[in-house]
Amino acid sequence: MKLIDALEVLKRSVVDDAPESKVHLACSFTPLHLQTFLAAQLRIRRPRHRAVINTGLFGDLAGSIERLDPSGIHALVVVVEWEDLDARLGVRTLGGWRPSSLPDIADSAEQAAARLRRVILKVSRFVLTVVCMPTLPLPPLFWTPPDRAASLELHLHQIVGTIAASLSEQPGVCIANAQFLGEISPPSQRLDLKSDVIAGFPYTLQHASALAGLLSGLIDNQPLKKGLITDLDDTLWSGILGEDGVSGISWHLERQTHMHGLYQQFVASLAGAGVLVGVASKNDPALVEQVFHRSDLFITKNDIFPFEVHWSRKSESVRRILDTWNVGADSVVFVDDSPMEVAEVKTALPELECVVFPKNDYQGVWDLLKELRGFFGKPLLTEDDSLRLGSIRNASPWRDSMQSAASSADDFLRTADASIAFSLTRESGDARAFELVNKTNQFNINGKRLSESEWRNFFKDPAAFLLVVSYKDKYGPLGKIAVVMGKSTERKIHVHMWVMSCRAFSRRVEHQCLRYLFEDLGADEIVFDYQPTSRNGPLQEFFAALMEGPPAEKVGLSRELFSKNAPPLFHRITKAVHV
Amino acid sequence: MSEIQDRLIRCFSSVFPALTPEEIRAASAQSLAVWNSLAAVTLMAVVEQEFNVHIDLLDLPELDSFEAFQTYLRRPTRASGADRNQ
Numbered sequence: 001m002k003l004i005d006a007l008e009v010l011k012r013s014v015v016d017d018a019p020e021s022k023v024h025l026a027c028s029f030t031p032l033h034l035q036t037f038l039a040a041q042l043r044i045r046r047p048r049h050r051a052v053i054n055t056g057l058f059g060d061l062a063g064s065i066e067r068l069d070p071s072g073i074h075a076l077v078v079v080v081e082w083e084d085l086d087a088r089l090g091v092r093t094l095g096g097w098r099p100s101s102l103p104d105i106a107d108s109a110e111q112a113a114a115r116l117r118r119v120i121l122k123v124s125r126f127v128l129t130v131v132c133m134p135t136l137p138l139p140p141l142f143w144t145p146p147d148r149a150a151s152l153e154l155h156l157h158q159i160v161g162t163i164a165a166s167l168s169e170q171p172g173v174c175i176a177n178a179q180f181l182g183e184i185s186p187p188s189q190r191l192d193l194k195s196d197v198i199a200g201f202p203y204t205l206q207h208a209s210a211l212a213g214l215l216s217g218l219i220d221n222q223p224l225k226k227g228l229i230t231d232l233d234d235t236l237w238s239g240i241l242g243e244d245g246v247s248g249i250s251w252h253l254e255r256q257t258h259m260h261g262l263y264q265q266f267v268a269s270l271a272g273a274g275v276l277v278g279v280a281s282k283n284d285p286a287l288v289e290q291v292f293h294r295s296d297l298f299i300t301k302n303d304i305f306p307f308e309v310h311w312s313r314k315s316e317s318v319r320r321i322l323d324t325w326n327v328g329a330d331s332v333v334f335v336d337d338s339p340m341e342v343a344e345v346k347t348a349l350p351e352l353e354c355v356v357f358p359k360n361d362y363q364g365v366w367d368l369l370k371e372l373r374g375f376f377g378k379p380l381l382t383e384d385d386s387l388r389l390g391s392i393r394n395a396s397p398w399r400d401s402m403q404s405a406a407s408s409a410d411d412f413l414r415t416a417d418a419s420i421a422f423s424l425t426r427e428s429g430d431a432r433a434f435e436l437v438n439k440t441n442q443f444n445i446n447g448k449r450l451s452e453s454e455w456r457n458f459f460k461d462p463a464a465f466l467l468v469v470s471y472k473d474k475y476g477p478l479g480k481i482a483v484v485m486g487k488s489t490e491r492k493i494h495v496h497m498w499v500m501s502c503r504a505f506s507r508r509v510e511h512q513c514l515r516y517l518f519e520d521l522g523a524d525e526i527v528f529d530y531q532p533t534s535r536n537g538p539l540q541e542f543f544a545a546l547m548e549g550p551p552a553e554k555v556g557l558s559r560e561l562f563s564k565n566a567p568p569l570f571h572r573i574t575k576a577v578h579v
Numbered sequence: 580m581s582e583i584q585d586r587l588i589r590c591f592s593s594v595f596p597a598l599t600p601e602e603i604r605a606a607s608a609q610s611l612a613v614w615n616s617l618a619a620v621t622l623m624a625v626v627e628q629e630f631n632v633h634i635d636l637l638d639l640p641e642l643d644s645f646e647a648f649q650t651y652l653r654r655p656t657r658a659s660g661a662d663r664n665q
Contacts, residue, residue, distance in 0.1 A: 004625045007593035032617070033624060198636065199620045205628055 001209045003033055006040035014043075018050045021453070022072055023219060024127075025053050027079040028061040030200035034079070037212030045220045058200070062112065065119045070126040071460065074453035075219045078120060078131045079211075081202065082138055085109035085159070089138060091196050097141035102152050105141075109159055117163045124172035126460075128453040130218045131167060132176040133160045135211065136191050136202060171429050172456065174218045174379065176211075185210035220451050223438055225353065225375040226327050227276035228267065229318055231336035232283055232309075235357040236264055236299070237291070241283055246290045251298070259365040263357070264298035266369050271303035274385025275376050276325050276392065278306055280317035280334070285309040305393045314341045315348035322349075325392060326502035328441055328535060333375050335368075382432040384479035391503050394475040398506055410568055413508065418473035419572040420512050422520075425466050427578065428459040433468045433483045440499035442538045443482075443510065446531035448497065458496070463487040465521075469513060471504055478503055484513055493523040502538075510542055511566050512573070518559045520575065527556045583630075583652055590625045591645060594618055607644035626652075 025031050025038060035053050042051035054073075056064030061084045070076065083090025086108045088097065095101075120129055142150035168175045185207045196202035203211070233240045238257035239249035251261035271277045277299075281288065288309045292301040306324050308317035314336065322329060330351040336342050337357040346354040353375065358364025397412075428434070438449050450458075458464055469482035482500040486493050495517075500510055517523050530553055532540055543551040546565050584604075591603040595613055598606060608614040623634055623642070630652055634642065642648055 002628050003621070004590060004593045004629055007596075007621075007625065011593070011596045032620065036621070194636070195620075195624070201620075205624060 001037065001040065001213070003036065003205050003209075006033075006037050006209070009040040009043050010036065012043070012047075014050045015048070018048055020050045020052055021046065021074045021451075022052050022054065024068060024073050024076045025055050025079070026061060026065050026068070026076060027055075027081070028059050028064075028084050029081065029196075029202055030058060031055045032199060032201040033205060034201075034203060034208045034212055037209045038077070038215060041212050041216035042220065045216055062115045062119050065116075065123055068123060070123055072457075073127050074451065074457060075128045075130060076123060077215050077219065078116075078129060079135075079215075080116065080131065080133055080160070081136055082134045082156070084116070085112045085134075085156070088141070089156075091139060091193065091202070092200065097139075099143050102141070106152050106155055109156055113159045113163050117167060120167055120173065121170060124167075124170055126456070127172070128174065128219070128451075128456055129172055130174045130176065130215055131164070132181075132211065132215065133164050133178065135178075135181060135185075135187075135207070137187060171380070171431060172452075174452075176214055176218060181211065181214055184214070219453065221379075221438070223331075223449060224378060225275075225333050226331040226439060227278065227321075227325055227333070228270060228372070228376070229278045229280050229321055229332060229334045230267060231314075231338070231341070231357065232279060232281040232288065232291075234337040234359045235335060236260065236267070236279075238359070241287050241291065246287060246294070249291065252296075259362055260359075261298055262369070263365060266372065268299040268303050270372070270376055271299070271389065272386075273376070273378065273381055274388050276327070276332075276389060277304050278308065278321040278325070279304055280308045280314050280321060280336075282311050282314070283309050303389075305389055313344065313348075315345045318345055318349060318352065326442070326505070331439070331441075333372065335372075378435070380431040382435070382480075384432050387477055387479040388503070390476055391478045395503065397475060409506075410570075413568075414570045416473040416475070416507075416570070418471065418507060418570065419574065420509060421470040421574045421576070422516050423468045423470070423576045423578065424520075425468070425578040426459060426462075426464060428456045428466070430466065430468055430480075432480045433466060436480065436483045436499050436501060437485070437497055440501060441533075441535040442502050443498075443500040443505070443542070444533070444536050445495065445498045445528050445539060447533035447536060448529075448531075450497070458485060461487060463489055467513070467516065469500075469509060471507065471509055473507075482509055482513055484517070486517075488521055488523070491522060491524040493517050493521060493526045495526055495528045498528065505538065508567060508569055508571075511569055512571055514546075514557070514562055515566065515569065516573075516575075518562060523559070525556050525558050527554060530555045584649060586629055587626070587645065587648055587652065590622065590629050593625060594622045604645055607646075609643070622648075 021042065023042065025035055035055060039051050039053045056068065061080065065078060083093065086105045087093035088095040088105055120131060123129060138153055138156065140146065142153055144150040164175050167173045189204060190207040191202060192204040230236055237249040237251050238260045241249055250257045251264055252258060267277055288307065291297065306321055308320055318334060322332065329349040333353040333355060334345055335355050335357050337359045339356050342354045342356050345352060355368060358368060434452065434455050441447065459466065464487050467484040468480055470480045471478045481504040484495055485497040486495040514526065517526055530551055543555065547555065547557060547561065588600050588603050591606060592598065595603065595606065626648060627634055638651065642651060
């Protein structure tokens, strides 16, 4: 983005009552164009929000973070440059580069890095903190030739690498990926010495623009995809199974089909991270079964569910997989080597992300893997990620019970040996709860999505609570499957967000949630921030049944009405309170 | 109106969004309170990027009005990005 375009974006008017997103940009240089680009990028990402970028005092990065009052701030962006570790590592301060000074520079950098780590850790408990480690080249102060790394130079990189790795393990901290930045902003084109000396702004406009784009993406997380549907022939492996046979297909270096092995390895890693993986292939099921018995395959049959292997149209297979997963087409990516199949599926399901597998194109496959990482990458892995596929695989008895008469459904639920665990907290640290809020569509009272900073800010209110619900029965655990975010005042509860995974449908978990709110939180009435959406049909049906008619927005439910219309509940309940 | 003038008005308008094109043509550091040092640096960066030129430090003090920028960009020694579009 050019600076003039960023300024034009910021000229666009925002409605007067647009919600404000306050971002604090902490850097020790004049933020100048970085601030402009960051504001513009945030405006583009959230056109209905008013992004306000505040900055602190220049010159003392750690001090300005230390003095920051995080209340009311949605995100803190910390941009570290070498001069923050020692002023002599910058250009504007002349402090001596004699070889005898270098050990002192290293010592002072180590101390400054430790202080930065401390202040970032402290503030990140209250506000989402995005940290960018030094992006500019180190100045030529080392006595080695430029093509030879000096030990101090390596030591300095080690210092920032160590604190970045340590900070990245904290739930409230997000570290900008240096490798990603390197792809969009080459290191040799980042420093603008003239601007640094004249204005105290050290970045070229291209670098400021690229960095702002990266930082805005980290502040404003986008919803992730949930599932990948892949073809087999010439995609998961090279060759046509029906023609080449089980032993004729390959994914090996010696057969120049290695990129298919890389794809297998990648898809298996997605499955391991909780991404749903299904197969849609026009093939002979018996032959496919045999392939999955080959010990050299990098993905196992257990990583994949369901397999749609037959000769019908691909779009039919994809539809059936979406039904089994119970997710919308817009949450799924379809990969197939045939442009014709991809076009057929895309025509039938326009919301599906469809990608042609670039067989025989090494760089193309590499780029595909990076693109898929963009669709599925997540900030943290949770225990629930390992349960997802198993719970969907074991869901067929539940699907059958949904279609049966009420009395037999009661019998089924009574014998399911189900237990529900409620965990009540006032903290925002549950990554799985945050993920559920941002990926659930069907049982979602309003379809709203929250940035990490909005999520954290919600819990700054002393009346706020977070109820996280886990479930298991004799068919296996589902893990954390429902989240209620609300505020409790007197005998009234205001529910701002309520989501439940589609994997937990028909188990009456939702009724137990309401019972908990009425009985354990002592509410006489619950008011919901309800908003019908094109996706939350199951929630609308649930409300209509419970409230004896289609609900209005901001609908309320009394304890009496709930008691009157709630069905029998058979779960064992455990409760934990962390307030 | 030349294309240089059009593009320069767009540059000024992005930095001083409240001004009309007419006011921009008459704008100068002396007549505009909002033409402060921050605006001057931003304007310089916008013009450099838009016209693909590098403004010399020694030239900076003289660039204190719209007219001065226009004259500067029209000099034959300026980078071709400016002259090409006349």
